[in-house]
Amino acid sequence: MSGKSMMEESAIGLDEQMGATYGAGRHTLKPDAEHESQILEVAIGPQHPSTHGVFRMDVQLDGERVVRLKPVFGYLHRNHEKIAENAAYLAAIPYTDRLDYLCSMTNNWGYVLAVEKLVGIAVPERTEYIRVIMAELTRFQNHSALVGFLLQDMGASGTPLMYAFREREKILDLFEAVSGARMMCNYLRFGGVRVDCTPEWLEETRQLVGRLPRFVDEFERLLRGNEILMARTQGVGVLPRELAVSAGVTGPMLRASGVNYDIRKVDRYGIYDRFKFRVPLGEHGDVYDRYMMRVLEMRESIAILEQALKEIPDGPVQDPKTKVRGLRPKVGEAYGRIESPKGELGFYLISDGTMNPYRYRVRPPCLINLTILEDMCLGLSVADVVVTLGSVDIVMGEVDR
Amino acid sequence: MLGEGIVKGLIETARNFVGSYVDKDRLVTVQYPEERNPLPEAARNFPFLLYDGDDPEAGLRCVSCHICEKECPPRCIHIEKSTDKKPDFVGKQQFYPKVFNIDVSVCMSCQICVEVCPFDAIRMDKEFELSTDDRFGGLLWTKKELAKPNEYYQKIHPMEAAETDARRAEELKQTQAKAAAAAAAAAAKAAEAAKAAEAAKAGNGAAGKEPSA
Amino acid sequence: MSSPSIDPVGVDVSAEAIRAALVKGVPGCEATVVENGSPSAQHSLLLDHEHAVEAATFLRDHAEFRLDFCSNVTGVDWPDKEVTEKVKVTKVVDGPDGPKEQQVEETRKTLIPGYLETVYHLFSMEKKHGPVILRLRTANRGEGNHLPSLTPVWRSAEFQEREAFDLFGIVFDGHPDLRRILMWEDFTDHPMRKDYVPPEEDEPVMDDGCAPGSSAEQGAAGQ
Numbered sequence: 014m015s016g017k018s019m020m021e022e023s024a025i026g027l028d029e030q031m032g033a034t035y036g037a038g039r040h041t042l043k044p045d046a047e048h049e050s051q052i053l054e055v056a057i058g059p060q061h062p063s064t065h066g067v068f069r070m071d072v073q074l075d076g077e078r079v080v081r082l083k084p085v086f087g088y089l090h091r092n093h094e095k096i097a098e099n100a101a102y103l104a105a106i107p108y109t110d111r112l113d114y115l116c117s118m119t120n121n122w123g124y125v126l127a128v129e130k131l132v133g134i135a136v137p138e139r140t141e142y143i144r145v146i147m148a149e150l151t152r153f154q155n156h157s158a159l160v161g162f163l164l165q166d167m168g169a170s171g172t173p174l175m176y177a178f179r180e181r182e183k184i185l186d187l188f189e190a191v192s193g194a195r196m197m198c199n200y201l202r203f204g205g206v207r208v209d210c211t212p213e214w215l216e217e218t219r220q221l222v223g224r225l226p227r228f229v230d231e232f233e234r235l236l237r238g239n240e241i242l243m244a245r246t247q248g249v250g251v252l253p254r255e256l257a258v259s260a261g262v263t264g265p266m267l268r269a270s271g272v273n274y275d276i277r278k279v280d281r282y283g284i285y286d287r288f289k290f291r292v293p294l295g296e297h298g299d300v301y302d303r304y305m306m307r308v309l310e311m312r313e314s315i316a317i318l319e320q321a322l323k324e325i326p327d328g329p330v331q332d333p334k335t336k337v338r339g340l341r342p343k344v345g346e347a348y349g350r351i352e353s354p355k356g357e358l359g360f361y362l363i364s365d366g367t368m369n370p371y372r373y374r375v376r377p378p379c380l381i382n383l384t385i386l387e388d389m390c391l392g393l394s395v396a397d398v399v400v401t402l403g404s405v406d407i408v409m410g411e412v413d414r
Numbered sequence: 415m416l417g418e419g420i421v422k423g424l425i426e427t428a429r430n431f432v433g434s435y436v437d438k439d440r441l442v443t444v445q446y447p448e449e450r451n452p453l454p455e456a457a458r459n460f461p462f463l464l465y466d467g468d469d470p471e472a473g474l475r476c477v478s479c480h481i482c483e484k485e486c487p488p489r490c491i492h493i494e495k496s497t498d499k500k501p502d503f504v505g506k507q508q509f510y511p512k513v514f515n516i517d518v519s520v521c522m523s524c525q526i527c528v529e530v531c532p533f534d535a536i537r538m539d540k541e542f543e544l545s546t547d548d549r550f551g552g553l554l555w556t557k558k559e560l561a562k563p564n565e566y567y568q569k570i571h572p573m574e575a576a577e578t579d580a581r582r583a584e585e586l587k588q589t590q591a592k593a594a595a596a597a598a599a600a601a602a603k604a605a606e607a608a609k610a611a612e613a614a615k616a617g618n619g620a621a622g623k624e625p626s627a
Numbered sequence: 628m629s630s631p632s633i634d635p636v637g638v639d640v641s642a643e644a645i646r647a648a649l650v651k652g653v654p655g656c657e658a659t660v661v662e663n664g665s666p667s668a669q670h671s672l673l674l675d676h677e678h679a680v681e682a683a684t685f686l687r688d689h690a691e692f693r694l695d696f697c698s699n700v701t702g703v704d705w706p707d708k709e710v711t712e713k714v715k716v717t718k719v720v721d722g723p724d725g726p727k728e729q730q731v732e733e734t735r736k737t738l739i740p741g742y743l744e745t746v747y748h749l750f751s752m753e754k755k756h757g758p759v760i761l762r763l764r765t766a767n768r769g770e771g772n773h774l775p776s777l778t779p780v781w782r783s784a785e786f787q788e789r790e791a792f793d794l795f796g797i798v799f800d801g802h803p804d805l806r807r808i809l810m811w812e813d814f815t816d817h818p819m820r821k822d823y824v825p826p827e828e829d830e831p832v833m834d835d836g837c838a839p840g841s842s843a844e845q846g847a848a849g850q
Contacts, residue, residue, distance in 0.1 A: 086808060086809060087807075087808065087809040087810060087811065090809040090810070092794075092818055092819070094794075094819060095818060095819055100487055101485065103485065103526065104485065104486075104487035104526065105487075106524075107487050107522060107524035107526065108487060110524075111522075130665075130666070130667040131665050131666070131667060132665075132666065133665070133666030133667075172427055176430070179440070179442050182442050183442065186454075189453075189454055189456070189457055190454040190455075190456060191456060192456065193456040193457055193458040193525060193538065194457075194458060194523065197522070197523065197524070199524045199525060199526075207529070208456070224439065231426060231430075234422060234423070234426045235423045235426040235427065236423065237419070238418065238419030238422060239419040239420055239422075239423050240416055240417060240418075240419050240420060241420065242419075243419075256782070258695050258696060258752050259695070259781060259782040259783065260782040260783050260785075261696055261697055261698060261781065261782070261783025261784075262783075263698075272752055274696075274752045274755070279755045337529075338485065338529075338530055342665065343664055343665060344664050344665075345663050345664040345665025345666075345667065346663055346665060346667070346669065347663075347665050347667035347669060348667075348669060348699065348748050348758055348760070350698070357698060359698060359699050359748070361699055361701050361746070361748070363703065364665065372701065372703050374699070374701040376698060376699040376748075380786055380787075381783055381786060381787070383786070384782060384783060384785050384786050385782070413809060414809075
């Protein structure tokens with residue numbers, strides 16, 4: 014589609030438009046009285062390289078400034094929740110891989126954790142360590158890829174993204190060696206994991222984790238202090254602390270606004286209370302802080318990985334009492350949540366005592382982090398909207414489900 | 415100084431550019447298809463059916479129990495059970511699939527069919543260059559396309575196959591031992607019965623004689 | 628792992644404690660504890676419609692609870708249920724030798740009306756405790772599918788309530804922007820309802836003119 018046909022000029026009176034779409038308190042932007050400007054409606058997406066998938070933003074522009082932005086989703090909607098409600102508990106695991114397809118291991122964990130809460134399953138020691146290792150590797154590769162995508166959105170086409178993907182590639186190879194697939198791992202099971210990691214795999218992972226700090230250093234040397242990066246990110250897309258809390262924003266985005274809330278620390282699910290790691294916090298809540306959060310969290314993930322790989326014990330990886338196939342939980346419900354790389358990934362399950370969940374709900378961090386997209390973007394130019402969206406870190410597989 | 419950060423970044427880029435000629439760690443890609451990275455043993459793509467021996471029909475391990483069909487999350491497996499039976503590897507009479515189809519355009523390579531199969535009949539293939547110009551018929555694999563010999567499995571997943579083969583050999587041994595024991599018991603019983611019959615016959619014949627001491 | 632419902636400081640956020648505080652702090656508020664039989668023991672509170680927004684604001688601003696983070700909003704569909712039970716009834720039956728009292732087994736059908744439900748999972752970012760679970764139930768699944776919106780209290784409910792509206796057909800009164808979110812605007816049904824019947828799937832077009840020997844190909848060859 015050519016750029017011209019996507020843009021559609023409209024001559025709606027601004028007052029009328031404002032009155033219809035703005036609530037009280039959002040009336041901050043006034044048209045440029047001096048130049049008698051006209052509102053231009055632009056649909057950014059659904060097929061646009063900067064929208065990270067099939068996602069549309071209906072933007073109204075006054076000159077270069079955004080005066081209204083409405084996100085439109087659903088292009089990738091396949092009713093994941095309904096599919097899982099019509100399938101057995103086990104059959105939902107491969108579908109969770111496809112939610113946030115960059116982080117299948119953490120998606121598996123979120124779902125498995127909810128089922129374990131619902132049934133009351135204990136997890137063997139070694140499995141807990143394997144899960145932490147997988148989750149932190151996932152976090153590392155997600156954050157490195159995100160930084161690459163963000164820079165790509167800023168116009169640094171290629172170089173940072175390729176460096177990020179190079180490192181991600183090595184982690185995906187590790188995933189493939191243990192689970193059989195690079196992205197759709199389908200690895201975790203209720204009360205365990207599907208197969209054990211071999212000692213050779215652990216040794217390889219140790220070696221890779223030993224090399225990762227060098228990569229982060231290199232990545233930072235490439236980007237930190239870059240004047241263009243600073244100019245494009247500092248003070249752009251500011252998310253105030255109170256709004257972030259009220260809008261339920263989670264993950265690195267919330268912490269960039271200065272709220273100390275990491276579910277690994279709060280819930281201490283799994284065995285996260287055994288590891289020493291810090292939670293990086295931002296001050297300004299702008300795109301730069303969100304970018305730095307990712308870089309700092311990569312370093313903390315390496316710290317966790319080093320501890321976990323040192324301490325991992327031998328033992329079984331599957332709870333022998335748990336029935337993986339044909340699981341039939343008692344009537345009840347449970348909400349389980351984990352800190353996925355994007356934010357709080359929650360699964361809410363209601364069981365009616367049959368083989369299929371009665372209600373299966375995913376709390377998608379990406380979707381809820383988009384709630385305040387308009388608030389962050391008002392008054393920015395289109396190029397900055399793209400950067401702000403990039404810093405939210407969305408994956409449409411999870412937003413649309 | 416303005417521009418210092420950019421210059422530093424460019425130095426890093428130059429280091430990576432030169433480094434990619436000498437450091438394997440900085441160059442992870444290969445020139446596909448001339449060069450290929452070896453796949454790990456656990457790699458999986460689409461399922462296939464295993465058969466023992468040379469005949470894909472007679473040696474097919476699948477007993478058409480429909481477990482994989484029911485557990486398959488996207489329901490891409492279609493099985494029709496046979497009406498007659500054929501012996502399996504331990505000699506037990508089992509059904510076999512008259513039709514076994516997998517729609518690989520629907521399959522999502524999750525390996526759940528392999529996990530749930532109690533008969534070691536279905537396994538994951540590693541072959542990934544599967545493009546076809548027929549997007550309906552070409553992606554619906556029938557029993558003929560799915561059946562692959564155990565030797566192929568041993569080649570692509572050597573460790574897994576060794577484990578499976580050992581388990582099956584053990585099972586066969588046990589069954590044979592049990593059969594042998596049962597046969598022995600039956601033989602003994604038959605012998606005893608024959609003896610008893612003979613004894614009875616002898617007893618009858620010797621009715622008028624004195625009992626031997 | 629520590630118990631999820633009690634935070635390190637020791638504020639009791641169990642459903643029972645929240646109920647007691649609500650009844651005291653919000654006059655007229657009806658809150659019922661809904662027991663949860665699973666080992667997770669996450670019991671919830673069923674609120675009435677009139678006081679829901681007030682109760683939510685109370686919980687958000689309460690100095691001890693500070694439930695400032697509404698994590699998850701879920702729609703749940705509970706369709707009408709027909710319960711059949713066998714009851715023994717004494718009846719007068721005309722027998723061959725005159726009317727006689729007799730015990731007869733009769734199946735009685737009772738219709739339990741269904742409803743739609745929203746479940747809110749609340750946490751506190753400040754006090755780091757939770758979850759506190761609130762439930763709201765509609766009168767029925769037809770016309771009475773209205774619930775008060777909690778978006779004015781927690782902004783995070785905005786998209787999730789839109790989703791519940793879209794997929795379950797729960798109308799949230801007081802929501803600032805209640806539109807479909809995942810399905811397209813012309814869509815009329817609510818796919819997550821249990822009685823939803825998907826439309827007939829379009830058969831894939833076997834002959835799209837690309838296959839060799841198809842009519843389009845032949846036409847091209849004939850020219």
